[in-house]
Each structure stands twice: as structure tokens, then as C-alpha cells.
Amino acid sequence: MSMTDQLSNEIEALEAAARAAEAQHEFIEEIAYPAGVQMAVNFTCDFDAMLLRRVLNEPPMQLAQGEFGGRVGIWRLLELFNGHGVKTTVFTPGRICELYPKAVAAVAQSGHEVADHMWEHQVPKDLQLEADHLRKSTQALEATAGIRPVGSRSWHTQSLLLEEGYIYNSHGTAHHLPYYVRDRDGENCLLNLPFHFAIDDAMFFSFAWLASGNGAQRITEPGRVMELWWDAFLQQYRQGGYLNICLHPFVSGRALRIEMLDRLITRMKSMPGVWFPSCEEMARHCLAKHPPSAPLGEK
Numbered sequence: 001m002s003m004t005d006q007l008s009n010e011i012e013a014l015e016a017a018a019r020a021a022e023a024q025h026e027f028i029e030e031i032a033y034p035a036g037v038q039m040a041v042n043f044t045c046d047f048d049a050m051l052l053r054r055v056l057n058e059p060p061m062q063l064a065q066g067e068f069g070g071r072v073g074i075w076r077l078l079e080l081f082n083g084h085g086v087k088t089t090v091f092t093p094g095r096i097c098e099l100y101p102k103a104v105a106a107v108a109q110s111g112h113e114v115a116d117h118m119w120e121h122q123v124p125k126d127l128q129l130e131a132d133h134l135r136k137s138t139q140a141l142e143a144t145a146g147i148r149p150v151g152s153r154s155w156h157t158q159s160l161l162l163e164e165g166y167i168y169n170s171h172g173t174a175h176h177l178p179y180y181v182r183d184r185d186g187e188n189c190l191l192n193l194p195f196h197f198a199i200d201d202a203m204f205f206s207f208a209w210l211a212s213g214n215g216a217q218r219i220t221e222p223g224r225v226m227e228l229w230w231d232a233f234l235q236q237y238r239q240g241g242y243l244n245i246c247l248h249p250f251v252s253g254r255a256l257r258i259e260m261l262d263r264l265i266t267r268m269k270s271m272p273g274v275w276f277p278s279c280e281e282m283a284r285h286c287l288a289k290h291p292p293s294a295p296l297g298e299k
């Protein structure tokens with residue numbers, strides 16, 4: 001094969017891949033918010049405690065960081081959000097219900113949303129085992145929070161999420177507004193509430209994150225992160241957009257960061273028309289106002 005043929009084959013393959021990815025996504029041009037609302041901010045908490053660190057076989061000091069999240073961090077965040085009347089969505093692995101049942105129950109009792117974050121922070125490759133994990137997580141969250149979860153932040157197979165009654169995932173980053181994703185066969189449509197790493201606390205504050213080497217250690221000044229997130233907020237505010245800020249109780253539950261979040265929320269609330277729904281409320285709003293071209297779960 002000549003170089004030119006090879007190149008044109010590669011370009012064709014790339015174009016086919018781009019078309020396939022395009023067919024899997026359905027975007028919402030502009031969110032029609034309720035009257036008086038300029039933009040929505042979802043504060044989401046990934047309540048992993050020490051589970052992710054166990055999965056990664058990290059040393060005891062790192063496990064203890066996660067423990068702080070379950071013992072102190074989650075309670076501080078709850079107090080912060082309750083004090084501001086801001087709804088949060090807590091994505092938590094099913095197994096956290098065994099470790100910190102009181103915290104998971106308190107989240108729901110305070111009117112916040114409890115959502116799935118996999119059974120033990122990983123999705124098994126075997127589809128049957130995966131289905132079993134999702135069922136176990138869903139049941140554990142329902143039993144502990146008293147409400148069946150409808151949202152997930154996970155790598156779970158969309159058909160399984162839909163079978164279990166989930167209406168959204170909050171995992172992708174393909175757009176800054178909520179959008180619909182179908183699986184590779186163009187089926188099993190599910191809403192995605194996007195977040196991204198620049199609005200994820202762990203990227204700025206997590207020391208010894210994911211067993212990283214010395215070069216990857218981060219302990220950023222909270223004031224700097226506050227300015228970055230404020231800029232992200234303002235840019236989205238001007239265009240009636242959306243922001244999904246991802247916090248981890250073992251990271252943001254530390255006193256200096258709670259203080260920063262308090263200032264950030266106070267500043268956001270000083271602007272007219274900022275809506276702080278739970279992810280479920282945001283998802284139901286999108287499904288009602290901007291339904292996908294075919295109902296969830298269908299082609």
C-alpha cells in the first residue's frame with residue numbers, strides 16, 4: 001500500500017470514528033431554566049472515604065486520609081450546605097453504607113440527594129458481576145438513605161443503569177451543559193450531567209493522590225482555587241450555563257477548604273438567579289424541558 005493510500009485509510013477510519021461518536025451524543029443547545037433562574041450550580045460530593053485507597057492498595061497513612069472524610073469531612077460539608085440552604089448530591093459507593101451509615105442517612109435526612117458511586121468504587125469486567133454490584137449498591141443506598149437512588153457517577157454500562165431505574169449519570173466531560181449519551185449501538189440513551197477536572201477539588205488539594213509520585217503532589221492555596229472556580233462560575237453565569245463542582249469529603253472537608261467554600265457559596269449567592277438544585281432536580285428539569293429525541297433507554 002502506498003503512503004497516500006495508507007493516509008487516506010487512516011483519515012477514513014478517523015472520520016468514521018468521529019461520526020460514530022457524534023451519533024452517540026445528543027446535545028442541548030441552551031438550558032431553558034425556570035423563571036428567574038440564570039444558571040444552575042451542582043455541588044457534588046464523591047464520598048469515597050478510604051474505599052478508593054483500599055482498591056489501590058495504598059499505605060495506611062493514605063487510608064487514614066480517607067477515614068477523615070467519613071469521620072469529619074462529610075459532616076463539615078453537610079453543615080456548610082445546610083447553613084447555606086444549598087442542595088448537594090453525595091455520590092457514594094454502596095459499601096460506604098456499611099462503614100458510615102449515619103452519615104449517609106444524615107445526607108438524605110437533610111434533604112440532599114444520595115446517589116450511586118459503584119459498589120466498591122470499581123466496575124467489574126464481567127457483565128453479570130457488574131449487574132450484581134449495581135444491584136447491591138442500589139439496595140444498600142436505598143436501605144440506608146430511605147430513598148432509591150436515581151443518579152450515578154460511574155463507568156457502569158448504560159443498559160444496566162436504565163434497568164435499575166437510573167435517570168442520569170454524572171461522569172462524562174463531552175460538553176459543559178447536560179447532554180444525552182447512547183451506547184455504541186445507538187441504544188440505551190441516558191442523561192449525563194458533566195463535570196471536569198478543573199472543577200474537582202482533588203486536582204488541586206490531593207496530596208499523594210492515586211499513588212502518584214513526588215512530582216504530582218498538590219497542596220494548592222485555597223484562595224487561588226476560589227478565584228479559578230469563581231471565574232468558571234462567572235463565565236457560565238453570563239451565558240446561562242451550568243457548573244458541576246466535584247468535592248471529596250476527605251479533601252474539601254479540611255477546615256481551610258471549608259472556609260474557602262463558604263466564601264465561594266456566599267459570593268455565588270450574591271448574584272441574582274443562581275439555582276443550587278440536587279443533580280436529580282437538575283436531571284428532571286432537563287428531561288422535562290429538553291427530552292431526548294427518543295425516550296430514555298430507547299433508540
Ligand SMILES: [Zn+2]
Pocket residue numbers: 046048052117121
Ligand atoms: Zn470516587
